Amino acid sequence: MERNLKSLVNKNILLGVSGGIAAYKSAEIVRHLRKVGASVHVVMTKSAEEFITPLTLQALSGNRVSTELLDVEAEAAMGHIELAKWADGILIAPATANTLARLANGRGDDLLSTITLAFDGPISLAPAMNQAMWGDERTQDNIKKLETQNFQICGPGSGEQACGDVGMGRMLEPLEILDLFSYSFNEGKMAGKSILITAGPTQEPIDPVRFITNRSSGKMGYSLAQSAIDYGAKVTLISGPVNLEPPSNCNFISIKTADEMFEAVMHHVNDKDVYIGTAAVSDYKPAKMQNNKIKKDGSNSSITLELEENKDILKSVSALKHRPFVVGFAAETNDVIENAEKKLSSKDLDLIVANDVSKKEIGFDSEENEVTLVTSADNYLIERQSKKKVSNKIIEFISERIND
Numbered sequence: 001m002e003r004n005l006k007s008l009v010n011k012n013i014l015l016g017v018s019g020g021i022a023a024y025k026s027a028e029i030v031r032h033l034r035k036v037g038a039s040v041h042v043v044m045t046k047s048a049e050e051f052i053t054p055l056t057l058q059a060l061s062g063n064r065v066s067t068e069l070l071d072v073e074a075e076a077a078m079g080h081i082e083l084a085k086w087a088d089g090i091l092i093a094p095a096t097a098n099t100l101a102r103l104a105n106g107r108g109d110d111l112l113s114t115i116t117l118a119f120d121g122p123i124s125l126a127p128a129m130n131q132a133m134w135g136d137e138r139t140q141d142n143i144k145k146l147e148t149q150n151f152q153i154c155g156p157g158s159g160e161q162a163c164g165d166v167g168m169g170r171m172l173e174p175l176e177i178l179d180l181f182s183y184s185f186n187e188g189k190m191a192g193k194s195i196l197i198t199a200g201p202t203q204e205p206i207d208p209v210r211f212i213t214n215r216s217s218g219k220m221g222y223s224l225a226q227s228a229i230d231y232g233a234k235v236t237l238i239s240g241p242v243n244l245e246p247p248s249n250c251n252f253i254s255i256k257t258a259d260e261m262f263e264a265v266m267h268h269v270n271d272k273d274v275y276i277g278t279a280a281v282s283d284y285k286p287a288k289m290q291n292n293k294i295k296k297d298g299s300n301s302s303i304t305l306e307l308e309e310n311k312d313i314l315k316s317v318s319a320l321k322h323r324p325f326v327v328g329f330a331a332e333t334n335d336v337i338e339n340a341e342k343k344l345s346s347k348d349l350d351l352i353v354a355n356d357v358s359k360k361e362i363g364f365d366s367e368e369n370e371v372t373l374v375t376s377a378d379n380y381l382i383e384r385q386s387k388k389k390v391s392n393k394i395i396e397f398i399s400e401r402i403n404d
C-alpha cells in the first residue's frame with residue numbers, strides 16, 4: 001500500500017466526476033480507493049457521462065452511480081442528504097472550471113454541488129482543464145475563494161495537454177491526488193505527542209540600537225507548528241522576531257537572542273517527543289555588547305567588531321541523555337545533500353531537512369519550498385509545493401518514524 005493511503009482504509013469516499021477529458025482517470029482512482037479498503041460511491045455530473053459511462057464506474061465501485069438530483073427513485077434509495085451523511089470525505093476528480101465556479105459560489109443546481117453544500121467534512125478538488133482556462137482570472141479567483149473556504153486543491157500539474165497545448169492544467173496522476181487527499185484524514189497521527197519547534201532569526205545586539213540578524217522569515221517553522229497541531233500534537237513554538245501570527249493553540253515563547261533561545265529550548269525540551277530546529281540561530285554574537293550607542297566620532301574610518309561563537313542548540317539537544325527525535329534544517333547554497341549528510345552526522349540528528357536556498361522560488365522568504373529529507377538510512381524528496389503542503393509531509397514523515 002502507498003505510504004500515505006493508510007488513512008483511507010475503511011473510509012466512505014464520495015468521488016465526484018465532472019465533465020472533462022481526464023474523467024477516464026476516475027476509473028483508476030476508484031480502483032485505488034477500493035484497493036486500499038475504502039468504500040466508494042460515485043456521483044457524476046451530466047457532462048461527465050459524455051466522457052465516461054456510469055456503468056464502468058458502477059462496476060469498479062460496486063455501488064450504483066448517482067447522477068440525478070431530481071430522481072424520485074434515486075432519492076428514495078440514497079438521496080443527496082443520505083449521500084452527504086454517508087461520506088467521510090469528498091474528492092472531485094476531475095474538477096472542471098465550471099464545477100469549480102459553481103462550488104466557489106455555493107450553487108446547488110445539480111446532485112454533486114448540492115451534496116457538497118450538505119456535507120461538512122473534507123472536500124478535495126483535482127482541477128483539470130486547458131491551460132488558458134486554468135490561467136483565466138475568473139478561474140484563479142474561484143480557486144482562491146475555494147482555498148479560503150477550506151477546500152483542498154490538489155494540483156493541477158503542468159505539461160502537455162490532450163488538446164496539444166502545454167502548460168498548467170493537467171490533472172495530477174490518480175496516486176498523487178490520493179496521496180494529497182489522504183492528508184485530510186491524518187488528524188491524530190501525532191495525537192499524544194509533544195513537539196518543540198524553534199523558528200525565525202535571532203538578534204545579537206551590538207549596542208542598544210543595533211544588532212546582527214539574518215533573513216529567516218520563520219514561515220517554515222510556523223507552518224510546521226500548524227501542521228503538527230493539525231495532526232494532533234501538543235506544540236511549543238519558540239520564535240525569534242518575525243512578522244507572523246503564531247498558531248492560536250500552541251504554547252508560544254518569544255525570544256530575541258541565541259542565548260535566550262538556548263535557555264528556552266533547554267527549559268522546555270525535557271518532556272518532548274520531537275525537537276524541530278528550524279530557527280536560523282546566529283552562529284556568532286558580538287563578544288561584548290556596548291551599553292551606549294556606538295558613535296561616529298570622526299577619528300576612526302573603520303572599527304572592528306569582535307564576534308564569539310554562540311552555543312550550538314541543535315547539538316546540545318542531541319547530546320541530552322533522554323533526547324527527543326531530533327530534526328535539523330540545512331539551508332545550503334551548494335552541495336546541498338552532501339552538506340546535509342555531514343550536518344546529520346556531526347550533530348547526531350535523526351533527520352535533516354535539506355533545502356537549496358540559492359533557488360529564489362524556494363528560498364528564505366518564498367511561499368513554496370522543495371526539500372529532501374535525509375536520514376542515515378534513506379533520502380526522500382518532497383517536490384516543490386506550498387510550504388503548508390511541505391510541512392504536512394514532513395510531519396507525516398516524522399510521525400511514521402516515531403510511531404514505528
Ligand SMILES: Cc1cc2nc3c(=O)[nH]c(=O)nc-3n(C[C@H](O)[C@H](O)[C@H](O)COP(=O)(O)O)c2cc1C
Nearest residue numbers: 018019020021045047048096097098099128129130
Ligand atoms: C471534448 C471536451 C473536453 C472538455 N474538457 C474539459 C476539461 O478538461 N476541463 C474543463 O474544465 N472543461 C472541459 N470541457 C468543458 C466542460 O465539459 C463544460 O464546461 C461542462 O459544462 C462542464 O460541466 P460540469 O462541470 O457540470 O461537469 C470539455 C468540453 C468538451 C466538449
